[in-house]
Amino acid sequence: MMETNNLEKAAATTQKLQLINGEFTPSEASEVLLALIDEKINFHKIKRLQLWEGDHKYETSHMDSRIAELKEEKRIASEFISSIKASGKNLKINGIVEISIID
Secondary structure (H helix, E strand, O other), X not given: OHHHHHHHHHHHHEEEEEEEEEEEOHHHHXXXXXXXXXXXXXXXXXXXXXXXXXXXXOOOHHHXXXXXXXXXXXXXXXXXXXXXXXXXXXXXXXXXXXXXXXX
């Protein structure tokens, strides 16, 4: 019985969401993935601006770094998808988001 309780407790602290799952043409894959990355970049830009507006001395280097990382991921994804377009092949995307409680 103790093992079951531990499993139930673990299940209550983690949630997985199947965000994307399917086959896409390169154009569709590009549209979906780049839009997601753009949304995440915009999220960080807005948060950075909000924090800066509240305190002009607020250190934003960690957010700047994350934005740069996301822009690089976008570039890598774009290059990969572009390289597939000429082949006439489709792409499978399996995007799972895992949410867990931080203790």
